[in-house]
Amino acid sequence: MKRKNNHKRRWMTIIVIAILLAFGTFFIIDKMNNEKTPPKEQEEEEERETATEPEPKEEELPEPEKPSNPEEPAPEEATEEPEFGKLVENPENIDVIVNKKRHLPENYVPEDLVPLTDVPTVLSNPEVNQLRKVAYEALKDLFEAAKEEGYELHARSGYRSYYTQASLYASYVENYGKDAADKYSAKPGQSEHQTGLSMDITCEAVNYRLDTIFGDTEEGKWVAENAHRYGFIIRYPKGKEEITGYAYEPWHIRYLGVDLAEKVYESGLTLEEYFQ
Ligand code: DAL
Numbered sequence: 001m002k003r004k005n006n007h008k009r010r011w012m013t014i015i016v017i018a019i020l021l022a023f024g025t026f027f028i029i030d031k032m033n034n035e036k037t038p039p040k041e042q043e044e045e046e047e048r049e050t051a052t053e054p055e056p057k058e059e060e061l062p063e064p065e066k067p068s069n070p071e072e073p074a075p076e077e078a079t080e081e082p083e084f085g086k087l088v089e090n091p092e093n094i095d096v097i098v099n100k101k102r103h104l105p106e107n108y109v110p111e112d113l114v115p116l117t118d119v120p121t122v123l124s125n126p127e128v129n130q131l132r133k134v135a136y137e138a139l140k141d142l143f144e145a146a147k148e149e150g151y152e153l154h155a156r157s158g159y160r161s162y163y164t165q166a167s168l169y170a171s172y173v174e175n176y177g178k179d180a181a182d183k184y185s186a187k188p189g190q191s192e193h194q195t196g197l198s199m200d201i202t203c204e205a206v207n208y209r210l211d212t213i214f215g216d217t218e219e220g221k222w223v224a225e226n227a228h229r230y231g232f233i234i235r236y237p238k239g240k241e242e243i244t245g246y247a248y249e250p251w252h253i254r255y256l257g258v259d260l261a262e263k264v265y266e267s268g269l270t271l272e273e274y275f276q
């Protein structure tokens, strides 16, 4: 009888150990799986962080007026809207001026956006890997010419919808406060990125980020000296912060077409000053 009880107890112990082992194994495997898969929110946060442009400073922009040169096309007409500057009425114009005084309609999306299929990009968000076709063709030529000189440029942030800009601006305000946000990021509707004619470019030397030291790299210097030959200008130059309303952004290039870009470059003026 005693032997039978011992036998029974041994089996009970074996069963309990087996159950504990099974639970332990399940718990460990489950934990490993959770560690292997980063939470989606974190991935999105990282993407937003890398998409963030550096820090700017806000200033009042001069009111854009008619061009001083009568041969130059006048910027398209805009209608007055109190508190937020003027609403741009012809946002598809290649020479459109968008700034703190002139904003785009919330629902404006360029009709001829194309994906950047043939140039190196940095971000995975397909929206920002787009430009208007004419600007993209010019960007390919610019990147190709840079490559021939030994410089590999990367496209980081092109077209941004009104809503993407709203989220980016809000994120700046949250992280740095409103004053800093207004120096580095346009409010929704006030960003040139919504025109599909602007691109933020970068290179390996600055870890593919948007940093003012890009302007000191060989790539950045080459861009500053040659972008106009392909139809682009550096839109927010150093020393012109009070005119453009934004901090120096050596990475932000704006397509204007070769003729106008060359004239603006040769003038040494910002787009605002050129059209005054
Ligand atoms: N960083 C530029 C000013 C923009 O947000 O459009």
Ligand code: ZN
Residues within 6 Å of the ligand: 053, 193, 198, 199, 200, 251, 252, 253
């Ligand atoms: Zn930009």
